[in-house]
Amino acid sequence: MIPQKTFSEVIADGEGIFQPSVSLDCVIFGFHENELKVLLIKARTTDHWALPGGFVFKEEDLDDAATRVLKERTGINDIFLQQFHVFGSANRSDWNIHRSNLKKDGIEIGPNHWLLKRFITVGYYALVEFAHVIATPDSSSEDCKWWDINEIDELFMDHKQILDKALDTLRLQLNHLPIGYNLLPQKFTMPELQKLYETILNKTLDRRNFQRRITGFGILKRLKETRKGGAHRAPFLYSFDMRKYRKALKQGLHGGW
Amino acid sequence: MIPQKTFSEVIADGEGIFQPSVSLDCVIFGFHENELKVLLIKARTTDHWALPGGFVFKEEDLDDAATRVLKERTGINDIFLQQFHVFGSANRSDWNIHRSNLKKDGIEIGPNHWLLKRFITVGYYALVEFAHVIATPDSSSEDCKWWDINEIDELFMDHKQILDKALDTLRLQLNHLPIGYNLLPQKFTMPELQKLYETILNKTLDRRNFQRRITGFGILKRLKETRKGGAHRAPFLYSFDMRKYRKALKQGLHGGW
DNA sequence: CTTCTATTGCGTCATTATGACACAATGCTA
C-alpha cells in the first residue's frame, strides 16, 4: 500500500504543513442494495472505525481540502459535497488514547506533539454513486469500507455524533433539494428512487403519491426503455433532466413563504 | 471605555491563550422601525465596518465562545444563536493591511505575529430583541452600532459575504422554524409580525393569508388587549405560546416528506 | 359631535396539493 514512511513524515512535519487546530471529517453516503451506506476507515491506532478525515494544508482552501480527502478515499471528483456543521467542543478528543495507540503502531510522539492538540473539526457530507467508489484507506488506516447506516453503534471520538448530524441534515435537504443524481446510477426506476427516499427518511411512502410528487418537480425524464428481468411488470427507466435538476438545486424545491 | 492595555495584552499574548487558526464572526440581527438591522463594529485599524467576532480560548467550547462574543457586544445572554457556515478560503484575509493599520493605532507587530496568520472563521447568526441590546464596542473598536441591512455595501474582509450567507440561512429557516420570539417584544401585533416576515424575505405578503397561515401553526396566543393610539382600528396584541413555540423549534414546521 | 379614512377582523371562492385507495396492464413463473 502506501509506504509507512509517508505516514511518519506527516506525523513528524504536520505542524509545518497543516493549518493548526482545524480538521475536517467527511460523511460519505452511498446507496446499495436498498441500504444507505457510509464509508468508514479503520485506523491502525484505534479499535474503532472512523469517518475519513484530514487536515488543511497551509495554502489550501477548506473546501478544497474536503474535496481532496474525498478524492483520496473514493477516487471520485465531481460529487455533491457540502459542509454541514462544525464540532468545536473543547473536550471532543482524547488524543492521549491516540498517543498510546500510535505507540502500538511503533510511532512515538512527545506530549506536546501537534496531533495531541485540540482540533475543531468541520463536518462535510457527500453523496456518491456507490458503484463508482474505489474505497482506499489512508496511510494511517488498515481498512476502508462501506457500512450500513443501521449497523453503526460506536465510532472513533465523536464521529457517531457527526454522522447523526449529517443524517439529520440530509433528511432536511430532502425537502429543499433534489437528491438522487449523486446516489443513483444514470438510469433508474421509480421504485428504486422511492426506496432511496424511504431509506433516507426511514419510513415508507405511498407508491402512487410519491410518483405524483416527484414527477411534479419536473426534474425527471422518463425513458422509453423498461427494466426487464424483474420477475414482474417491467418498470420504466428514468434519468434526471439535468437542466431542471441544477435549476432546482439552486432555487430549492417548494418555496414555503 | 475598555483600557487600551487589555487590547495590547491580547495582541501580545494571543498565541498563548487562543486556539490558533480559528476565529468566529457573529451576524446579529435585530428588528426596529420595520427594518432588519445588523450590529456592526468599527475597528480603529480599518476604514471598514466589520462583524463582531473573536477567538476561541484554548479550553473553551466553540459555541461558548460565540455566546461570549454575543454577550460582550450586546449584554444579552439567552438568545437564538446558531452557526451557519464556515469560511475557509486560503486568501480570505489580507492581514498585511491589518498590520499597517495596527501601526497607525500605535501598535507594532512582527511579520510572523499570530494575528497575521491565516484564520478559518465560523459564522454564527443571532436573533435578538433590539430594545434589549446595549451595543458595546470591543477593545479594538471605536464604535458599535446597528445598521440597516439595505445600507450595507462593503464590509471588512469577506464579512459582507458572511452577512449575505447568514441572511440566506435566515430566509431558509423561516420555512422550518418559528421566528419572532427573539426579534419582537413580548407583546406584538399581527401587522408587526407580518412586517418582520416581509422584511426578512424582502417581499410583501397578503395580510389575510399571512394571518391564516401563522395562526395555523398554533404558536400564537391572542391577548385580550389591543394596541391603541395607532390612528386607525386598534389591532390585537399577541404573544407566543412558548410551549408550542419550543415544540415547533424542535420538530420543525411543515414536514415535507 | 359627526363624518371621513385608513387599517384591521373575519370571511368567501376557486385552485392546487395531499393522503388514501381502486383497478387494469404487464412480465415472469409454474
Place this chain on the structure above:
DNA sequence: TAGCATTGTGTCATAATGACGCAATAGAAG
C-alpha cells in the same frame, strides 16, 4: 396458459393556498 406480484394510471375526499370582499373601528378632520 393461468397465476401472481408488481407497476401504470386514475379517482375521491380533504387540506392548504392564493386572490379578494366587506364590515368594524379608532383616530383625524370638520
